Amino acid sequence: xxxxxxxxxxGLGNPILGDDGVGWRAxxxxxxxxxxxxxxxxxxxxxxxxxxxxxxxxxxxNHAILVDASFTGSLPSGYVSCFPxxxxxxxxxxxxxxxxxxxxxxxxxxxxxxxxxxxxDIQIVTIEAENIYEFSDQLSPAVSCAVPQxxxxxxxxxxxxxxxxNPYPEAYRFERPKNP
Amino acid sequence: MERITIDPITRLEGHGxxxxxxxxxxxxxxxxxxxxxxxxFERFCVGRQVEEIPILTNRICGVCPxxxxxxxxxxxxxxxxxxxxxxxKLLRELLYSAFYVTDHTTHFYALAGPDFVMGPDAPVAERxxxxxxxxxxxxxxxxxxxxxxxxxxVVEMIGGRKVHPCTSIPGGLTKGITEDQRQEIEKMGRWAxxxxxxxxxxxxxxxxxxxxxxxxxxxxxxxxxxxxxxxVDENNKTNFYDGKISVVDxxxxxxxxxxxxxxxxxxxxxxEPWSYLKYPYLKKVGWKGFVDxxxxxxxxATPLSRLNASDGMATPLAQAEYEKFFSTLGGKPVHQRLATxxxxxxxxxxxxxxxxELATDPEITSDNFRTVPTEKPTEGVGxxxxxxxxxxxxxxxxxxxxxxxxxxxxxxxxxxxPISMSIKKAAQSLIKEGTVITEGLLNMVEMAFRAYDPCFGxxxxxxxxxxxxxxxxxxxxxxxxxxxxxAC
Numbered sequence: 001x002x003x004x005x006x007x008x009x010x011g012l013g014n015p016i017l018g019d020d021g022v023g024w025r026a027x028x029x030x031x032x033x034x035x036x037x038x039x040x041x042x043x044x045x046x047x048x049x050x051x052x053x054x055x056x057x058x059x060x061x062n063h064a065i066l067v068d069a070s071f072t073g074s075l076p077s078g079y080v081s082c083f084p085x086x087x088x089x090x091x092x093x094x095x096x097x098x099x100x101x102x103x104x105x106x107x108x109x110x111x112x113x114x115x116x117x118x119x120x121d122i123q124i125v126t127i128e129a130e131n132i133y134e135f136s137d138q139l140s141p142a143v144s145c146a147v148p149q150x151x152x153x154x155x156x157x158x159x160x161x162x163x164x165x166n167p168y169p170e171a172y173r174f175e176r177p178k179n180p
Numbered sequence: 181m182e183r184i185t186i187d188p189i190t191r192l193e194g195h196g197x198x199x200x201x202x203x204x205x206x207x208x209x210x211x212x213x214x215x216x217x218x219x220x221f222e223r224f225c226v227g228r229q230v231e232e233i234p235i236l237t238n239r240i241c242g243v244c245p246x247x248x249x250x251x252x253x254x255x256x257x258x259x260x261x262x263x264x265x266x267x268x269k270l271l272r273e274l275l276y277s278a279f280y281v282t283d284h285t286t287h288f289y290a291l292a293g294p295d296f297v298m299g300p301d302a303p304v305a306e307r308x309x310x311x312x313x314x315x316x317x318x319x320x321x322x323x324x325x326x327x328x329x330x331x332x333x334v335v336e337m338i339g340g341r342k343v344h345p346c347t348s349i350p351g352g353l354t355k356g357i358t359e360d361q362r363q364e365i366e367k368m369g370r371w372a373x374x375x376x377x378x379x380x381x382x383x384x385x386x387x388x389x390x391x392x393x394x395x396x397x398x399x400x401x402x403x404x405x406x407x408x409x410x411x412v413d414e415n416n417k418t419n420f421y422d423g424k425i426s427v428v429d430x431x432x433x434x435x436x437x438x439x440x441x442x443x444x445x446x447x448x449x450x451x452e453p454w455s456y457l458k459y460p461y462l463k464k465v466g467w468k469g470f471v472d473x474x475x476x477x478x479x480x481a482t483p484l485s486r487l488n489a490s491d492g493m494a495t496p497l498a499q500a501e502y503e504k505f506f507s508t509l510g511g512k513p514v515h516q517r518l519a520t521x522x523x524x525x526x527x528x529x530x531x532x533x534x535x536x537e538l539a540t541d542p543e544i545t546s547d548n549f550r551t552v553p554t555e556k557p558t559e560g561v562g563x564x565x566x567x568x569x570x571x572x573x574x575x576x577x578x579x580x581x582x583x584x585x586x587x588x589x590x591x592x593x594x595x596x597x598p599i600s601m602s603i604k605k606a607a608q609s610l611i612k613e614g615t616v617i618t619e620g621l622l623n624m625v626e627m628a629f630r631a632y633d634p635c636f637g638x639x640x641x642x643x644x645x646x647x648x649x650x651x652x653x654x655x656x657x658x659x660x661x662x663x664x665x666x667a668c
Contacts, residue, residue: 016224016239048239049343052286052309052328102290102309109310114322135224 007158008061008119011046012054012068018136019077019129019143023068026127026150034155042158055107055118064119065157067150069143070126077130078146082153085122125153198603198625206613211604213596213629214455225586230557230577231256231350233586237573238344245344246279246335247566247591248573250421253348255573258440258560259581260350260553267546268352273421274365274538275338275345276564280420280531281372282331283567284483284524287633288379289324292521295627296387300396301620316382327375330368334535337361352550362545369535373497376529380501383525388508397518398509401609402628405430405472405515406598407462407479410486411565412437417494418486418530420565426489427462429474432513434489435464440561443572447589448477450597459597460589470601478601481569481594482632483523488513493526495533501526517602520631524567557581566591568633592634602628 011027014020024046031044047057058064070081085105102110111118127150130140139147203209221240225233234252238245250272257264264272294307297315306314313321332342337357339345347354357365387393396402412426413419424437427446438446449458450467461467461477468476479485487506493499505526506512509519538544557577564571569591576585592599606628610621 014239016236047343048245052290052325053343056325056328056332106308106310110313110321111325113310113313114318114325116325133219135220137224 006041006043006061007063007065008058009042009044009065009154009158010054010057010067011044012048012050012066014048015046016135016137018131018134018138019127019140020069020132021137022127022129022139022143022147022150023066023125025139025144026067026125026147026154029147030151030154033151034158038155038158040158050104051102052107052110054104055111055116058108058118058122059111059116061117061119063121063123065123065125065154067125067127067154069129069132071129071132075128077128077140077142078144079128080146080149080153081124081126081128082157083124085124088124123157125150125157200607200611200625202611206611206615208604208608208611211600211607212454213600213603214457221588222586225575225583228583230259230575230581230583233573233575233583234348235346237588238346244279244283244566244568244591246276246339247564247571249339249345249348250276251562251564251566251571251573254422254440254562254564255560255575256348256350256562258562259557259575259577260560261555261558262351262551262553264352265546265548265551267356267543268549268551269422270538270541270544271338271353271356271549272348274535274544275335276421277531277535277538278331278334278365278369278372280567281376281528281535282328282335284528284531285324285327285331285375285379287567288383288521288525288528289320291630291633292524295623295630296383296393296521300624300627301618304619304623307623316386320382323375323378327372330372334365334368337365349550350553354550356547356549357545359545362539366536366539369532369539372532372535373529376525376532377497379528380525383522387522397516399516401606401624402517402602402631403515404480404517404598404601404605406476406601407435407465408485408488408513409479409481409570409594410489411563411570412490413494415494416491418490418492418527419494420527420531422564425563425570427479428489428513430472430513430515431474432488435462440563440572443561443563443574443589447572457596458593459600460594461597470597470604472601478597479594480598480632481591482520483527483567484514484517484520485569486565487523487526493530495530495537497533498526498530501529517598517628517631520633524633568592569594592632595632595634599629599632599634602632 009027009030011024013023015024027044027046035042035044045057047054088105108118127143127146130143199212201209201211225236234249234256237248237252240248253272289312290309293312294309297312298307302311335345336342338347340347340354407427407429409425409427411419411423413423416426424439426437427435429435446463447460448463449460451458462479463477465475465477470478487502493502505522506514509516556579559576561572561574571591572589574587575583577583603625606625610624611617615621
C-alpha cells in the first residue's frame, strides 16, 4: 500500500473561530464514525493553512477530499455543497487559498509544473458558515446540524464516488438554491 | 465626489477594503482603509490555563503561527517569572530562524515577486507565482518549494509538528534535538544561506538592474518619513527573537529602547470615528494625525523599520548586504517603502546564517532544555519580531495561573497608520483628473501597502482567503458608476 492508493481527507479551517471550524468538526465525526468501517484505505488530517502549504500536504496522493467552511453570505447557514476543485467558484475559496501566497489552483499548477505528484481528483465539501468573526469552539446551531449531512457526503464520496451524489437532494450538489 | 472601492484587497490574508473618494475634478480627495473586526479572543482565553494560550494563539492565523507561539511562550515565561536555560532559547530561536526563512521566501516569490518580475501592469492572470516561475525558470520554483520544505522540517523537529508548533512550555521546551537531527538541520541551513544569496542576486539583477524599477522605488509616490521600531540585541543588531525594541525618529536618531514589560510606556492607540481599527503611535511623541515627520507619533514596524532601527546585522553576509543597502539608497534611515522588499531579503539571509550559527552551537543538543517554574504566576509580556512587524503578547493570571486578561498587539496592527498614509499618497499620485482607471493602475495603489506585507489573518481573521478585487467608482453624489473586478 502506497500513499498514492489512499484517499486523503482533510478538514480545513480554524477550530477556535466559531463556524470556521466546521470542516474540522465534520472530519472528526467522519473519522470516529467511519474510518475503521471503510473498504478503501484513507488518511485523515486537519489543517489551518491554504495555498502552497495546502498543496504541499496533497503531494503523493491520487484522491483527496477537502472539507471546509464556506462564507458566501448568500447561502443558508449549514448549506452543504460538494463539487470538484475545477468547479470551485471564487466565492467558495475560503481556506482553499491563502491569499498570503497563492490560490490552491495556482499552487497545484506550480506543484505539477515542478513535477510533484498531486491528486488528479480533488473533491470539495463545504458547509455554509454563520459566525466566522468571533472566537469560539462552538458551532452555530444550524451549522452544527449540518455536520451529519457533510459526513454522509464524505462517506458517499469515498464509498461510491462523486457520481453517487447526483441523485441526492439539491443541497448535495453545487447549485445555489433559487431562494436562499 | 467620486468614490473608488477596492474590496477586498487581493493577495492579502483576510478581508480588507480600500475606498478612494474623488473630488468633482477627478482628483483623489481622501482614502479610507478598512478591515473587519474579529471579536472575542480575549474572552476565549480568559479562564484557561495560561500555558495553553501559546497553543491557542498559534491557531489565530495560518500565516505566522510560529510567531504567535514564540511571543506567547515568552509571555508565559514572564508570567511564571522563569528564565529558560540557554539550550531552550537556542532551540526556540533556531525554529524561529527557519520559520523566517520560509515566510520571507514565500512573500518575495509569491507576493512581491510578481509585481517586479512580471511588472506592475502585467495581466493579472500572469501576476502570480506561476508567472514568476514561468519567467525565471522551473529550477527556481523548485528551490522555493525546497526552501519551504526545509523550514517546515525544522519547525516540526523542534516544535513537534509542522506549521503549528506546540513544544514551548513555561521555562523552556518539552523536548530537545538529537545529534543526527542537528546535523540534518545544519545541512539544510547551509543550503538556505545559498538560496538567500541567490534571492538577493535575483533582486539585484531584476529590480536594481532595471532603471524603471529603481526610479519607482526611489520616487516620492512610495516614500514616507516616519519613526521606525525594531528589536535589537545588546549590540543593537537586528534580532527576531529576543532583545529590546529600538525606536528611531525620521532622522535616524535613536529615541530609546524599551523592554517588553515597558511597551505601554511607549505605545498608545488612537481611535478614529470612521473606523473600528485602533492606530498605534508613539506615546512620547503623540498623535498628530496621519502625517509624516518628527512631530508625528506615527511609526512603522517592518523589515525596513528593523534595519532602520538597528545598527547592523549580527551575521557577516547579511551585514555586508546591510551596508550595501544603505549606501545604495543614500544612508540611514531609508524611507522608501518599496525598499522593504530588499530589506526583507537581507533579513532572509540573516535568518539563514543565524540558523547555521544556532545549529552549530555546542549546547544546542544539550538535554537541559527546561527550567521548572517555582514562583507564583502573575503577569507577563512577550515580544518577538513577527515577519510583518513587532508582535506583543501580554497575559495576566490569578495565582493558579488561570488567565484573567489577555492583550495582543499583532504585527500588522503597528502599521495601520502608515499603510493608510501610503494608500492615500499612492492614490493621489497615480489618480489625477482625467486618469483612466486601469487594473494596472489600481495594482500600483495596492503595491503601496503590499510592501508592508500586511496580514489581517490575526488582526481580524476573516474567512474569505482570496476573493476578487472589487473596485467601485462613485460619482460626486456617491452613486456607483462603475465596478471593476479582478481575481488572481
